[in-house]
Amino acid sequence: MEIHDLPVAGYERVVRARDPESGLHALVAIHDTTLGPSLGGMRMWPYASESEAMTDVLRLARGMTFKSAVAHTGLGGGKSVVIGDPKAVKSEKLFLAMGRVVDSLGGRYITAEDVNIGIDDLEIVRRSTRWVSGLAREDGGSGNPSPYTAYGVYLGIRAACGRQFDNDELRSRHVAVQGVGAVGSALVERLVKAGARVTVADAREDRVRALAEKLGVATARVDEIVAVPCDVFAPCALGAVIDDRTIGTLRCKVIAGAANNVLHEPRHGRQLFERGVLYAPDYVINAGGIINVSAEFAAGGYVEAEALRRIERIPEALRQVWSISNDEKIPASDAADRLAMNIVAEAKARPAATKAATASPRPGHFAG
Numbered sequence: 001m002e003i004h005d006l007p008v009a010g011y012e013r014v015v016r017a018r019d020p021e022s023g024l025h026a027l028v029a030i031h032d033t034t035l036g037p038s039l040g041g042m043r044m045w046p047y048a049s050e051s052e053a054m055t056d057v058l059r060l061a062r063g064m065t066f067k068s069a070v071a072h073t074g075l076g077g078g079k080s081v082v083i084g085d086p087k088a089v090k091s092e093k094l095f096l097a098m099g100r101v102v103d104s105l106g107g108r109y110i111t112a113e114d115v116n117i118g119i120d121d122l123e124i125v126r127r128s129t130r131w132v133s134g135l136a137r138e139d140g141g142s143g144n145p146s147p148y149t150a151y152g153v154y155l156g157i158r159a160a161c162g163r164q165f166d167n168d169e170l171r172s173r174h175v176a177v178q179g180v181g182a183v184g185s186a187l188v189e190r191l192v193k194a195g196a197r198v199t200v201a202d203a204r205e206d207r208v209r210a211l212a213e214k215l216g217v218a219t220a221r222v223d224e225i226v227a228v229p230c231d232v233f234a235p236c237a238l239g240a241v242i243d244d245r246t247i248g249t250l251r252c253k254v255i256a257g258a259a260n261n262v263l264h265e266p267r268h269g270r271q272l273f274e275r276g277v278l279y280a281p282d283y284v285i286n287a288g289g290i291i292n293v294s295a296e297f298a299a300g301g302y303v304e305a306e307a308l309r310r311i312e313r314i315p316e317a318l319r320q321v322w323s324i325s326n327d328e329k330i331p332a333s334d335a336a337d338r339l340a341m342n343i344v345a346e347a348k349a350r351p352a353a354t355k356a357a358t359a360s361p362r363p364g365h366f367a368g
Helices: 050-071 092-104 119-125 146-165 182-193 205-215 266-275 288-297 304-311 314-328 332-349 352-358
Strands: 002-005 013-019 024-032 042-045 076-083 174-178 197-201 232-235
Touching: 013 050, 013 092, 024 050, 024 092, 042 050, 042 119, 050 076, 050 288, 050 314, 050 332, 076 092, 092 119, 146 182, 146 232, 146 288, 146 304, 146 314, 174 182, 182 197, 182 205, 197 205, 266 332, 288 304, 314 332
Parallel strands: 042 076, 174 197, 174 232
Antiparallel strands: 002 013, 013 024, 024 076
């Protein structure tokens, strides 16, 4: 196993791990631990290059810092990516090796589920490290975070409609959902139950067909869902969907979904603001999963009712962001960043004794 530090400005630690025996090629980014140890999921993806993977892990780690700050989870931000096709490279040896990588970071990074990584994979990782969260309830974890992410996004969509249309009732609204995996499909079920008209698209046609048969939703091609005329566009797949090509095709008044890093570049947030499109910043609206996982670290252990109560604060956080945006005439994406950075800066300014009292959960709070 080879683990090398990669100096990256603005990040506390970034490492590359290579293990020839298992085929592991991974990157871990710890962005900021001012508020607590960094928590962020492990993602597996067939990146075209390590450079592409690095761009992703850095953006995601920074987003986790901001997400946890605005959600007041008491945690910092980090992320890990495993480079490779999940259909080809997943193995027990690989996940045991990845567990050793996580363990080498001494608790400064806590891993969890993300794209193409499930609880079964994390159970193997946990055999090499205790720094794993989001495991099954029977193993002392908080379970699959996807339904909780979907719940928070649903509440955020209602809040966005309330602000943009002066009514959070969804019966008269059309929502176009891009990506109907674990989170997207759970969101669609909530939207349909609330009476919304829903159009869905996904790269996997079997998912689209299943939802159409089960819920009677309309369908669209993946390459056309962004341009579907609707009230709310909900991106729930991979990030960077709002870019120079797609922004001119949008026919919605609200963008609110579960995907991370929805904006390809910060300037696209400015363009949405100038066009009067209300944007729910990704790491604010999609914080339900991390809030649920963070509840594992409470003094009394995980309590679902407390996690749900905290998730139900997401609309309040969004309204705070939109108020800053409105008052200061800046995009909602910039307003969210400003709010998050202020929270971190205030924590950095606190006396050291106060930080020590609130920083890190005891290791005994973790399964394993």
